[in-house]
Amino acid sequence: MISAVEYIQLKAFARQDGFFLGLFWCLLFFCFVYSMRLPMLQMFYLSGVVATPFVVLWRMRFYRDKVLTGVISYRRAFAYGAMVMAYASVLLTAATLVYFYFLDGGTFLSALKESFASEELRKSLAGAGFNLKDLDEQVSLLSQARPVDIAISTFSNSVIISLLLSVILALIVKRKEIRGV
16 A cells, blocks of 8 residues: 555656656657558657656656665556556547647548548458458448447547556566665
C-alpha cells in the first residue's frame, strides 16, 4: 500500500508522461489519417505504433530508477503504465473529436472509400480471404458514425489496449530490491 503522498507523486509523473505520450499519439493519428493521401506517412504511423510500448517502458524505468530509487512493485508499475496511457488516451480522444468535428469534412471517409474501391486492393483482400461484401458494409457503417462515436470508440480501444500492455510492461519493470547492492 502506498501513502497519499506517493500516490500524488505517481499521478503527477503519470500525468506528465501521459501528456507527452498523448502528443506522440496525436502525431501518429494525423500520420494515419493523412497516410490515405500520402502513403509515406504509413511508415511513420506503423513505426510509432511499434515504438509505443518501448517508449512507455523507458518512462516506467525512469520513474522506477530516478524517482523510486530502483524499486517498484508490480501494482505500482501497472498503475503507472495504465495511468500514463489513460492520460494519453484522453488527449488522443480530444484530438480525434476535434479532427472529425472541425477539420475532416468527410475527407478521411472519402479517402477510405476510394482506397477500398481500388481494384488491386480488392483483389488482394479477396485473395487473403476477406469477404468484400462485409468490408463494404463496415465502411458504410463507418460513414454513418458521428464524430463523437468515433472518439468514444478511440477512447475505449485505447484504454483496453493500454490495460493489456500495462500488465506486460509492469512484469518487465517490477523490481523488489536494488540490484548490485
